[in-house]
Amino acid sequence: xxxxxxxFPLGLGTSRFPISGPNDTxxxxxxxxxxxxxxESGVTYIDVGYNYSAGMAPFVLKEAFxxxxxxxxxxxxxxxxxxxxxxxxxRRVELYLKTMGLKKVQYFTCWTIWNYCIFEKIMKKGGIYxxxxxxxxxxxxxxxxxxxHAVPGDIQxxxxxxxxEGITIxxxxxxxxxxxxxxxxxxxxxxxxxxxxxxxxxxIAQNKEYFSFACGDKDEGNTVHxxxxxxxAHPAVDLVLGGVKNEEELKDSLSVFTRPDPxxxxxxxxxxxxxVAGLEDFCTGCKYCEGCPQGIPTPAIxxxxxxxxxxxxxxxxxxxxxxxxxHIQMFRPLLHDEGWLPETxxxxxxxxxxxxxxxxxxxxxxxxxADTYRRAGQVYFTKEAHKERLRELLYQxxxxxxGLYPNGGFSNxxxxxxxxxxxxxxxxxxxxxxxxxxWGQMADERLVHGPDEIIGLKPDIVLICTYKYDQDxxxxxxxxxxxxxxxxxxxxxxxxxxVF
Numbered sequence: 001x002x003x004x005x006x007x008f009p010l011g012l013g014t015s016r017f018p019i020s021g022p023n024d025t026x027x028x029x030x031x032x033x034x035x036x037x038x039x040e041s042g043v044t045y046i047d048v049g050y051n052y053s054a055g056m057a058p059f060v061l062k063e064a065f066x067x068x069x070x071x072x073x074x075x076x077x078x079x080x081x082x083x084x085x086x087x088x089x090x091r092r093v094e095l096y097l098k099t100m101g102l103k104k105v106q107y108f109t110c111w112t113i114w115n116y117c118i119f120e121k122i123m124k125k126g127g128i129y130x131x132x133x134x135x136x137x138x139x140x141x142x143x144x145x146x147x148x149h150a151v152p153g154d155i156q157x158x159x160x161x162x163x164x165e166g167i168t169i170x171x172x173x174x175x176x177x178x179x180x181x182x183x184x185x186x187x188x189x190x191x192x193x194x195x196x197x198x199x200x201x202x203x204i205a206q207n208k209e210y211f212s213f214a215c216g217d218k219d220e221g222n223t224v225h226x227x228x229x230x231x232x233a234h235p236a237v238d239l240v241l242g243g244v245k246n247e248e249e250l251k252d253s254l255s256v257f258t259r260p261d262p263x264x265x266x267x268x269x270x271x272x273x274x275x276v277a278g279l280e281d282f283c284t285g286c287k288y289c290e291g292c293p294q295g296i297p298t299p300a301i302x303x304x305x306x307x308x309x310x311x312x313x314x315x316x317x318x319x320x321x322x323x324x325x326x327h328i329q330m331f332r333p334l335l336h337d338e339g340w341l342p343e344t345x346x347x348x349x350x351x352x353x354x355x356x357x358x359x360x361x362x363x364x365x366x367x368x369x370a371d372t373y374r375r376a377g378q379v380y381f382t383k384e385a386h387k388e389r390l391r392e393l394l395y396q397x398x399x400x401x402x403g404l405y406p407n408g409g410f411s412n413x414x415x416x417x418x419x420x421x422x423x424x425x426x427x428x429x430x431x432x433x434x435x436x437x438x439w440g441q442m443a444d445e446r447l448v449h450g451p452d453e454i455i456g457l458k459p460d461i462v463l464i465c466t467y468k469y470d471q472d473x474x475x476x477x478x479x480x481x482x483x484x485x486x487x488x489x490x491x492x493x494x495x496x497x498x499v500f
Contacts, residue, residue: 009239205313210310464488
């Protein structure tokens with residue numbers, strides 16, 4: 001029994017509420033009703049981050065909790081980089097408590113651990129984990145958990161450290177071959193598992209016919225339901241997180257978990273895995289092709305290229321062009337799950353053929369690797385491209401002040417990369433955010449300012465860092481261009497996100 005075993009198997013994700021911003025009264029009301037409906041239907045686990053649903057998810061939850069007496073458990077997520085110390089972790093949790101109107105939260109989550117190195121930083125004396133331990137002793141939190149985006153090997157090491165009582169991982173039919181050893185390790189160590197992206201980031205839902213093999217005799221031909229049942233079939237999985245934007249989606253997800261799986265879970269797991277292995281041109285993730293003498297991560301590349309086999313889903317507010325959607329779908333797991341970003345777009349493959357000789361599916365790996373590097377160059381998915389972009393935007397421009405909008409993962413990366421590429425800047429970094437809760441707060445040892453302070457602080461340039469909302473932010477800041485502030489987007493139209 002894990003700490004998540006007591007919960008209804010569907011967890012409520014809060015990142016897809018139908019809210020455009022803090023002034024969207026209608027969207028907020030609909031979202032509050034969604035939460036109340038979920039709780040009244042038996043959902044007890046709610047996954048929330050402070051920036052979910054345009055930053056309004058915690059406020060929605062506060063309103064919903066005041067309108068129902070149903071039991072619930074929530075997360076408070078603390079990300080290394082934005083927060084680093086035990087005191088930072090406490091301040092972040094206190095902000096969650098204040099925003100949601102609570103005295104405690106059940107699950108403290110070390111949010112988005114990319115690799116084992118980040119885990120070690122979290123665990124350092126005086127760090128985030130120490131802060132969590134103190135808050136647990138004081139009864140402010142009940143359990144210490146994490147969400148992991150690292151490679152499977154690193155995830156297994158973190159599981160075996162037994163630092164966390166529960167973990168959240170990305171798992172679906174698309175990643176099952178790689179992630180099954182992770183689930184087995186968690187099960188053996190009695191660590192609870194909650195699953196995000198159970199439909200492969202929307203890919204499975206967008207390509208129901210392609211993935212129809214997931215359906216057993218009693219799934220009534222519903223690929224989405226079958227895919228969700230597959231995720232829950234592994235005994236380590238306690239929770240399947242479902243983000244919803246309307247009551248129809250909530251009702252549909254609830255229908256999967258309000259009755260027992262019509263197929264024995266072990267049989268479902270075995271049947272679907274056999275079907276995945278038999279897909280034409282589909283990389284099953286067996287990893288027999290690993291061990292490239294040039295260090296090319298061939299298993300990760302071939303798994304990521306599965307995305308090219310079916311229609312892409314809209315991603316990060318991008319509805320088109322189709323080629324960009326394909327690239328987001330393909331490169332996201334390479335960076336997000338594998339930590340792979342090539343130095344340059346030059347293909348280091350020497351065509352020795354070792355990988356193809358070992359491939360059980362007889363895939364054209366040499367050609368696929370060459371195409372992947374070509375695509376990486378096309379969408380600036382290289383360290384060299386990032387360096388040249390920062391050179392073009394900021395290096396030796398005579399700037400005295402450079403504004404980054406908004407502060408967060410993107411701005412932290414820009415500051416770090418600039419220093420790595422060019423050394424200490426000759427200008428001052430300024431951080432801006434539209435969220436009033438952030439104004440006057442310290443983020444990564446820098447003060448966060450509101451947009452109204454742009455004119456008073458007089459940055460030479462404001463660089464819009466985010467990918468998903470870059471055009472919305474650009475439009476909201478146009479007024480400052482008339483007053484001499486240069487506005488630029490970090491990402492070009494055809495470019496991949498620097499952070500996923």
